[in-house]
Amino acid sequence: MQDICERYKGFGTRKLFILVFLAAVLSVVSLLAISLGASSVGIPDSFRALFNSSGIAHDIVWQLRLPRIVMAMLVGCGLGLAGSVFQAILKNPLASPYTLGMASSAGFGAVLAIIFGGSFYSHYLIAGNAFFCALLASLLILGIARYKSATPETMILAGIAIMFLFSALSSFLQYMGTADEVHAIVFWFFGSLSKVGWPEIVIAAVMILAPVPVLLRWSWDFNLLAAGDESAKALGVNVTKIRIGGIIFASLITAAAICFTGVIGFIGLVAPHIARMILGGDHRFLLPGSALIGSILVLTADTLGRTCWAPQIIPLGIVTSFIGVPFFFYLLMKKKREYW
Numbered sequence: 001m002q003d004i005c006e007r008y009k010g011f012g013t014r015k016l017f018i019l020v021f022l023a024a025v026l027s028v029v030s031l032l033a034i035s036l037g038a039s040s041v042g043i044p045d046s047f048r049a050l051f052n053s054s055g056i057a058h059d060i061v062w063q064l065r066l067p068r069i070v071m072a073m074l075v076g077c078g079l080g081l082a083g084s085v086f087q088a089i090l091k092n093p094l095a096s097p098y099t100l101g102m103a104s105s106a107g108f109g110a111v112l113a114i115i116f117g118g119s120f121y122s123h124y125l126i127a128g129n130a131f132f133c134a135l136l137a138s139l140l141i142l143g144i145a146r147y148k149s150a151t152p153e154t155m156i157l158a159g160i161a162i163m164f165l166f167s168a169l170s171s172f173l174q175y176m177g178t179a180d181e182v183h184a185i186v187f188w189f190f191g192s193l194s195k196v197g198w199p200e201i202v203i204a205a206v207m208i209l210a211p212v213p214v215l216l217r218w219s220w221d222f223n224l225l226a227a228g229d230e231s232a233k234a235l236g237v238n239v240t241k242i243r244i245g246g247i248i249f250a251s252l253i254t255a256a257a258i259c260f261t262g263v264i265g266f267i268g269l270v271a272p273h274i275a276r277m278i279l280g281g282d283h284r285f286l287l288p289g290s291a292l293i294g295s296i297l298v299l300t301a302d303t304l305g306r307t308c309w310a311p312q313i314i315p316l317g318i319v320t321s322f323i324g325v326p327f328f329f330y331l332l333m334k335k336k337r338e339y340w
Helices: 002-035 043-049 056-090 102-116 123-146 152-176 179-190 198-209 212-217 219-225 229-234 239-258 267-279 283-307 316-334
Strands: none
Touching: 002 043, 002 056, 002 267, 002 283, 043 056, 056 152, 056 198, 056 212, 056 219, 056 239, 056 267, 056 283, 102 123, 102 152, 102 179, 102 239, 123 152, 123 239, 152 179, 179 316, 198 239, 212 219, 212 239, 212 283, 219 229, 219 239, 219 283, 229 239, 267 283, 283 316
16 A cells, blocks of 8 residues: 555656656747847847846847747647646547637637728727637537537537638638738738737736636546546536536637637647646646646747748748647657557
């Protein structure tokens, strides 16, 4: 018995070390991202600029680079966390904010604001519309879940149907729009951090980070859900409450993550899988691991997008797919044992 307790303690310690290592990797990537860009401000100057109150380096770091870096980490954290929660409560490896239709519905909200916003259309109107339409998709899925106690498989299929519905509506409105409107719509769908500032970061940070303590508290319940609804109920889990609460919180996080930046696919699907390969299926470690890996992926993609072809900036959504898909295939081919 004592041997089992020591092995369990060692298991948890190893996972904590991995999380600390991931946090260290994120810190290194952040320092590199601060020092890289069109203007030649090296790592020492960038570090000093963080604590100076004036100067060109201070303006470049605090007004141009730091807002992008902080928002990239927040967006990656939110999408990775939301994807991990969706996969846990729906018990499906394909569950993600994109496959559940939330990204498409947010895009439809942005298209509505751009096409019908007229002279009032602004960055905040687009973000607000995208946020509420993303929540609308989650409400549709919740309604379907409540209707005759739909199974997780039914909810995934409903999400895919919602994704195609909102994609078709967005395409129809694009077809009816002017050339300038279509250009703005396409740019939003590519995903970008170029229009974010500190006010947007504060709003996104509150909405993304506020549900985190509750989700971490439910991590044991997510573990028990993996054994099946009946087993979880037998062990005292309120399955309906955890499933509906998980969908609501993950939807809020997703909507907050993409409403200011546009559609950033792939992260919500892949970050939880990479975390599961590294950390295993215990959600006490999987949830923070997914958030850290999501942040590393988005920040790396944004840094590459704004530096590799400078002064041209490649949209974030394109770069995340370019660097994420090959890496994901590599992990799938290398990992021999089942991880799901």
